[in-house]
Structure formats: structure tokens, C-alpha cells
Amino acid sequence: MSSKKTSATAQKSINLDHIYKILVCQLRQIGDVLLTTPSVELLKKRFPEAQIHFLTEKKCLPVLENNPHISKIWVIDKKKTNNLWKELKFYRQIAWKNFDLIVDFQQLPRCRWVVLFSRSKVKLTYPPPWYNRLLYTHWQKPEPGYAARFKASILKPLGISWQGNRPKIWLKEAELDRAKNFLAGQGVTKKNLLITIDPSHRRITRRWPAGHFAQLIHQASQKWPNIKFLLLYGPGEKELALRILSQSQAEDFCILPEKMLSLREMAACIAHANLHLGNCSAPRHIAVAVNTPSLTILGATSGAWTYPSAEHEHIQLGLSCQPCNQNTCANPRCLEDLKPEVVLKALEKKLENLVP
Structure with a gap:
């Protein structure tokens, strides 16, 4: 793929009128998952009618529990993922939930399987290496600064910008x-x-x-x-x-x-x-x-x-x-x-x- 074609693919417009189900991918670490919560909050504000699902690892689940912006949390238990076939079935199960938008903050192998299986029209991430580019439809270069802002800046093609939103844990x-x-x-x-x-x-x-x-x-x-x-x-x-x-x-x-x-x-x-x-x-x-x-x-x-x-x-x-x-x-x-x-x-x- 030529650099010109790659750039055009990355910058093509997104239809923002039909986003009703969103998947956010951030598997680890605990602090990084927590720093993704401002992006979730911003996504919910931009698409208030949308369901937001979150894919993460089991150890990070506690920082997402009780979050009112998240409809469902998909949890990967690395201790139990010792069967490749079962693992792939799980990723396909997630991917086939008819997401209109996937935001992948990590591009880790487990995230990429879900992105690969998904039929989502919008698969947004940071600029991927050449060998991952065919998996994604859009990417955005992150802006330097505070880590939560860095993450949220990937959402720029959606008309979203960080407004000083801090990470949150919703304690009872x-x-x-x-x-x-x-x-x-x-x-x-x-x-x-x-x-x-x-x-x-x-x-x-x-x-x-x-x-x-x-x-x-x-x-x-x-x-x-x-x-x-x-x-x-x-x-x-x-x-x-x-x-x-x-x-x-x-x-x-x-x-x-x-x-x-x-x-x-x-x-x-x-x-x-x-x-x-x-x-x-x-x-x-x-x-x-x-x-x-x-x-x-x-x-x-x-x-x-x-x-x-x-x-x-x-x-x-x-x-x-x-x-x-x-x-x-x-x-x-x-x-x-x-x-x-x-x-x-x-x-x-x-x-x-x-x-x-």
C-alpha cells in the first residue's frame, strides 16, 4: 500500500449518525485502564444513546465496575486462556455483537483478533505499523501531554477532544x-x-x-x-x-x-x-x-x-x-x-x- 493511499484511508470521514454500539479495547495495565475512563466518558457524552462495551483483562476489572458509562465489560482471564480454539471463539463472540465503532487503544494480539473478526465499519486506533494497517479503517496520531489526554486525542476523528476529564472510579x-x-x-x-x-x-x-x-x-x-x-x-x-x-x-x-x-x-x-x-x-x-x-x-x-x-x-x-x-x-x-x-x-x- 502506498503512503498516499494509506494516508487517504486513515483520513476518510466517519458517519457519526449511526453509532449505537461501541467497543473500547484496553487490556492492561491497571493504571492504563483507569486512564482510559475519560475517553469512555467522552464517548458516552458524544453518543449518549450508544451502548459502550469494554474489553480488558480480569485484573483490571475492579477499576471499571459500577461505571455508569459502560454497558458491558468483556473480561479476558489469562490464566484460563490456554486453549487457542476456545480463545478464538470468545473473541469472535465479542466481535459479532454488531459494533458500529471499535476503539483500540493498544493493538495487542488479543485486541487484534477481535478487530479482525468484527464487521464494524469504523475501527479506530493510533497509527499502526504496516503489518496491522489492514485491520483498521481509521487512525489518529495522539497528542502529547497528560496520559489521559494522549489517549482521548485518538478520538479526534469522532469530533471528540479532551476537556480536562480526570479518570474516575465509581465507588459505592x-x-x-x-x-x-x-x-x-x-x-x-x-x-x-x-x-x-x-x-x-x-x-x-x-x-x-x-x-x-x-x-x-x-x-x-x-x-x-x-x-x-x-x-x-x-x-x-x-x-x-x-x-x-x-x-x-x-x-x-x-x-x-x-x-x-x-x-x-x-x-x-x-x-x-x-x-x-x-x-x-x-x-x-x-x-x-x-x-x-x-x-x-x-x-x-x-x-x-x-x-x-x-x-x-x-x-x-x-x-x-x-x-x-x-x-x-x-x-x-x-x-x-x-x-x-x-x-x-x-x-x-x-x-x-x-x-x-
Whole structure:
């Protein structure tokens, strides 16, 4: 296919008068799925009569549950997709739901199977590599900036633009009440300053050292006697949280759940917090989604993941190699050389208007 023909195919107009069923594809990761919710909201606003279906992985389902803009969530359980024939039948089942529009934010193999099987007249995505172009009818180059805006900019051919929409998790009152009761049982009162801390990440280039977190907690507990830290952890991460708790020498100021909180339990606890502090991972986006101010420590990643408002900020050392967006590094100075005292000053500034 010539470049001229490719460009013409990508730019042909879309009939916006007959879009009644939409499929959005974003399989992973949890934070990325959450950052897709502004696009879902914008699609529903543009096509209020349309049903919006969402294709994702099982681990990401909790951040989409109870979302009023989504009619149906199609869930891929990777642990059970060990039979190719059954897997293809599932993708075909989705594809044959007569979607008028498919928006694929990832172009992953499982997304491409659904796109391939679908008879949708509009299959929209970001500019695909040459070997994927025949699968899609339209594509749009994303605009740089905040990650949710980056995603939403793909919707430009539909007459949609990002309007500052933040990601959202739709928590039920019962979930918020259970979180409130849990925190009260841990000794948190209205007089306390509650900070949720996410100290983990599977990538070393995005994980501030555990010892730094421990020192920060210790120093903060000396500065604010009414402070409480809720240490969050995911699968296989409790040992890290325990190590930070022990090294902090501030056990009376910390809450470490005996059992790992579910994603929605975590979100509800963050919703009750005064501030969220942590690495560049899903909980920082959850904080935005539940309207809790946040301070994120950046290593390899850029500021494009930070929601553009005074409530949500990041701190970084500012080395010439940042951001590198690499997953490995033999000497991650960007994180190791960012001392707890520096983060404490940023935290102090952030808390000026939050202390009870």
C-alpha cells in the first residue's frame, strides 16, 4: 500500500449518525485502564444513546465496575486462556455483537483478533505499523501531554477532544463506609492526618528505595505527631512493606493491613486519605480518580503521567537522563540520590493546607 493511499484511508470521514454500539479495547495495565475512563466518558457524552462495551483483562476489572458509562465489560482471564480454539471463539463472540465503532487503544494480539473478526465499519486506533494497517479503517496520531489526554486525542476523528476529564472510579457508598470503618478500627480519627503510601513497583527504575521510604516515614512522624501512614501493597509485596515498617521505627504511626486490600478497598481507603504518596504506579492514578491529592516520586517515567492540577504533583531529581522510560538500570541514581529529606520538604509544602 502506498503512503498516499494509506494516508487517504486513515483520513476518510466517519458517519457519526449511526453509532449505537461501541467497543473500547484496553487490556492492561491497571493504571492504563483507569486512564482510559475519560475517553469512555467522552464517548458516552458524544453518543449518549450508544451502548459502550469494554474489553480488558480480569485484573483490571475492579477499576471499571459500577461505571455508569459502560454497558458491558468483556473480561479476558489469562490464566484460563490456554486453549487457542476456545480463545478464538470468545473473541469472535465479542466481535459479532454488531459494533458500529471499535476503539483500540493498544493493538495487542488479543485486541487484534477481535478487530479482525468484527464487521464494524469504523475501527479506530493510533497509527499502526504496516503489518496491522489492514485491520483498521481509521487512525489518529495522539497528542502529547497528560496520559489521559494522549489517549482521548485518538478520538479526534469522532469530533471528540479532551476537556480536562480526570479518570474516575465509581465507588459505592457501602464500599466507602467499609473503608471508613476499617480505618477507624486502626485508630484513625478526624484529628489524624492520613497518608496512603505506595512503596512498591515491579520495575527498579520506578521504585524509590525501601530505606528511603522508611526514613521519610520516621522523619515525618517526628514532625507531625498526628500523622498516620497506610502502607499499601500488592501480590508478593507484603515483605517489602514489612521491611519499611521495621526500618521506619515508627510502627505506632503506620497501618499495615494483615490481608492485602483489594483494588476497590484500596481505592476507598485512598478516598478517605488527606494525601497519597508513592511511586509511579496505579495507586497514583487511583488518587486522581477519587479526588485525593497526590505526590509522586519519579524515576524513569515522565511528568506526562501527572494529572495537570495543583492537587497532583510529582518530584524528581532532574538528571539529564530523565526520563529514560527504561525498565532496567545498573545504577538508578535518579531514585537512589533523591534523598528522604528532599521529599520531606516537598511533602511539607504539600501538607501546608491539609493539616487538621
